[in-house]
Amino acid sequence: MSTAVLAAPFQAVFDANSQEFSLAGVIRPRSVDEIAYSITEFRRAIDEARGVLYINVKRLAQMNNTAFHAFSRVVLDACRTRSDIRFVVVTSSVVGWTERMFHHLGKIEPQITVEVYDSKFYPGQSFVEDTSFIPILRAQTKMTWRHERTILPRHGMRPGIAMADICCGIGDFAVLAQKEFQPARIVALDHSKPSLAYARKVAAEFGVTGIEYTYGDASEMLLEDNQFDFVTCRHSLQVFNQPELLLKELYRIVKPGGRVYITNEKNSHCLGEPRAQSIQWTYNELARLLSHFEMDVELGPKSRRYLADAGFDDILVESFMITNLDGDPQDFADVIAGWEKMFAAMAARHGEAPKFIDRFRQGFRDHIFAALHPKGYAGWPIWAASGRKPL
Amino acid sequence: MNAAQRQPAEAKFEPLLQFEMEMGTFLSDWHHCDQLSNFMARMISHNRTDPVRHSNFFSSALNELLEVSFRGGSPEGRIGCSVFRQGPKERVRLSFPCSPTQRRFFGEAVARTHKGDAYARYLDAISTDLAPSREIVLLDLAINFDAEIRLEEDDPPSISIIVDLPLEGIVS
Ligand SMILES: C[S@@+](CC[C@H](N)C(=O)[O-])C[C@H]1O[C@@H](n2cnc3c(N)ncnc32)[C@H](O)[C@@H]1O
Numbered sequence: 001m002s003t004a005v006l007a008a009p010f011q012a013v014f015d016a017n018s019q020e021f022s023l024a025g026v027i028r029p030r031s032v033d034e035i036a037y038s039i040t041e042f043r044r045a046i047d048e049a050r051g052v053l054y055i056n057v058k059r060l061a062q063m064n065n066t067a068f069h070a071f072s073r074v075v076l077d078a079c080r081t082r083s084d085i086r087f088v089v090v091t092s093s094v095v096g097w098t099e100r101m102f103h104h105l106g107k108i109e110p111q112i113t114v115e116v117y118d119s120k121f122y123p124g125q126s127f128v129e130d131t132s133f134i135p136i137l138r139a140q141t142k143m144t145w146r147h148e149r150t151i152l153p154r155h156g157m158r159p160g161i162a163m164a165d166i167c168c169g170i171g172d173f174a175v176l177a178q179k180e181f182q183p184a185r186i187v188a189l190d191h192s193k194p195s196l197a198y199a200r201k202v203a204a205e206f207g208v209t210g211i212e213y214t215y216g217d218a219s220e221m222l223l224e225d226n227q228f229d230f231v232t233c234r235h236s237l238q239v240f241n242q243p244e245l246l247l248k249e250l251y252r253i254v255k256p257g258g259r260v261y262i263t264n265e266k267n268s269h270c271l272g273e274p275r276a277q278s279i280q281w282t283y284n285e286l287a288r289l290l291s292h293f294e295m296d297v298e299l300g301p302k303s304r305r306y307l308a309d310a311g312f313d314d315i316l317v318e319s320f321m322i323t324n325l326d327g328d329p330q331d332f333a334d335v336i337a338g339w340e341k342m343f344a345a346m347a348a349r350h351g352e353a354p355k356f357i358d359r360f361r362q363g364f365r366d367h368i369f370a371a372l373h374p375k376g377y378a379g380w381p382i383w384a385a386s387g388r389k390p391l
Numbered sequence: 392m393n394a395a396q397r398q399p400a401e402a403k404f405e406p407l408l409q410f411e412m413e414m415g416t417f418l419s420d421w422h423h424c425d426q427l428s429n430f431m432a433r434m435i436s437h438n439r440t441d442p443v444r445h446s447n448f449f450s451s452a453l454n455e456l457l458e459v460s461f462r463g464g465s466p467e468g469r470i471g472c473s474v475f476r477q478g479p480k481e482r483v484r485l486s487f488p489c490s491p492t493q494r495r496f497f498g499e500a501v502a503r504t505h506k507g508d509a510y511a512r513y514l515d516a517i518s519t520d521l522a523p524s525r526e527i528v529l530l531d532l533a534i535n536f537d538a539e540i541r542l543e544e545d546d547p548p549s550i551s552i553i554v555d556l557p558l559e560g561i562v563s
Binding site for chain 2: 026028030032061062064065066068069072073076094095096097100101104105107108187189196200209212213214215216222223
C-alpha cells in the first residue's frame with residue numbers, strides 16, 4: 001500500500017455563492033498557529049454569511065483534536081454573538097467519526113445542526129441500493145463477463161496491478177477479475193450496504209480473500225490520489241446523476257499512465273425479434289422514464305466525450321452485444337424479468353398510468369419471448385471505453 | 392512485547408504489530424504521529440470487513456494517542472506501541488517515558504473517562520476551554536470511539552496507556 005500521501009495537505013475553501021466553507025484532507029496541526037490562516041478565513045466567512053453557513057466536512061479524512069477544537073471555538077463563539085446565523089455541518093456516513101464529533105456541537109448550541117449528505121444524495125439511489133437489485137446484478141455480470149474477460153486486457157488489465165472497482169455492486173466482477181487476472185490488490189467500493197454485505201458473503205463462501213470491499217461515495221472517495229494502475233466503473237456513470245463527478249474521482253485515484261475503464265448502455269438500442277416494435281417502444285420509454293430519475297441510460301456512446309472532458313487521453317471505445325445466444329437463453333430472460341419488475345416499480349413511482357405500465361411491461365415480456373423463442377434473437381448492447389491519465 | 396503472555400486477562404488478545412523507537416527520535420518530528428498512525432492503521436486493517444474505513448478510524452484514534460505521548464513525554468528512553476486484536480476489538484498499548492507530574496496527570500485524566508459525567512465534561516471542555524487539553528483527547532477517545540482506557544504503572548519513568556477500541560462494530 002502506498003504511504004505517499006501521509007503528509008497530505010488539507011484544503012479550507014469558502015464559496016461565498018453557496019455560503020459554504022469546506023474543509024478537506026488531513027488536518028493534524030501541532031498547534032493552532034499552523035492553521036491560523038484557515039481559522040481567519042473561517043471567521044471571515046462567518047462575518048460575510050447571512051442566514052445559513054454550511055460547513056462541508058464530507059471529505060475531511062482526518063482532523064485532530066487541536067484542529068477540531070480551534071474550528072469549533074470559532075463556530076461556538078459566533079453562535080454567542082450572532083443570533084441571526086445558523087450553521088449546518090454537512091458530514092458523510094462514510095467518515096463515521098466526523099458525524100460523531102460534530103454532532104456534539106449541536107448539543108452545545110442549537111444554532112448548529114448536522115446533516116449527513118449521503119443518506120439521500122441522488123435520485124435513483126433508493127432503487128439502486130435496494131436488495132431486490134441484487135439478483136439482477138448477479139445475472140448481468142454473468143453475461144457481461146463472457147465478453148469482458150477478453151476485452152479487459154485491451155484496456156489495461158493485467159496480472160500484478162493495483163486495481164479498484166468503483167461502484168462494484170455485489171462484487172462479482174471483482175471476484176472474477178481476481179481469479180482471471182490476479183491483480184496484486186483490489187479495492188471494491190460501493191454505496192449500497194446490502195450489496196457490499198452480499199459481496200463479502202460471496203467472497204467468503206468462495207474462499208476469496210484479499211478483496212478490500214469498502215463503503216463509500218464514488219463522487220467523494222476517501223481513497224488517495226494516484227494509487228491504482230487500473231480503475232473500473234461498470235454500468236454506474238449512467239445511474240448517478242453527476243457522471244462527470246465520478247469521472248473526476250476515477251481520474252484522481254488512478255496513477256498517471258494508468259487507465260480508467262467504464263461500461264455503459266444505450267438502453268433504447270436493446271432489441272429483439274420477433275415483436276421488435278413492442279420491444280423498441282418499451283426501451284425508448286425506459287430511457288425517457290429513467291431520465292426523470294436523472295439517470296442517463298443512453299450514456300454508452302457518449303463515453304468518448306466524457307472521458308475526453310475528464311482529461312483522459314489515448315481513449316479506446318468498443319461495443320459488444322449480449323445476446324440470448326451467448327449462453328443459456330434463460331439467463332438473458334432472467335435479467336429482463338428483473339428489469340421488468342424494477343422499472344415497472346419506478347414507472348409507478350413516477351406516477352405513470354396503469355395503462356402505460358401494462359404496455360411498458362409488455363415490451364420486456366416480448367423481449368423475454370424473443371430470447372426464449374427457438375428462432376428468436378434478443379440483444380442488449382454495451383459500450384466499453386477506457387482512457388489513460390496523462391503522465 | 393510479552394504483556395499478552397504475562398497477564399492471563401490479556402491472553403485472548405492476539406498481537407498484531409508493534410514498533411519501538413528512541414523517544415528522542417520520535418520527538419524530533421511532529422509528523423511521526425501522523426505517519427506512524429496511518430502506517431499502523433493500514434497494516435492492521437487489511438483483514439477487517441471494511442479495510443479502508445477501519446484504517447481511517449483507527450488512524451484517528453491512534454494519532455491522538457501518539458500526539459498525547461508527543462506532548463506529554465520526556466526525551467530519555469524509548470516509546471513502544473503494540474496493537475493486539477480480540478474479535479471486533481483492537482487494543483493499543485502505548486508506553487513512553489514521562490515526568491512524575493505527567494504520570495499523575497495521566498492517572499487523573501484516565502480516571503475521568505470512567506466517571507458518569509464524562510460526556511458533560513467533554514461538552515464543557517469543547518465549549519469553554521481555549522485549547523484542547525490532553526484530558527479532552529482521552530475523553531474524545533472514550534466518547535467518539537467508544538474506547539476503554541486504563542493505565543499501567545511500568546517502572547518509572549515509563550507509563551503505559553492501554554486503549555481498547557471496538558472499531559469494527561462502529562465501522563461496519
Ligand atoms: C447498475 S449498478 C452496477 C454495479 C456493478 N458495477 C455491476 O456491474 O454489477 C450501479 C451501482 O453503482 C452504485 N453507485 C451509484 N452511485 C454511487 C456513488 N455515488 N457512490 C458509490 N456507489 C454508487 C450503486 O450502489 C450500484 O451498486
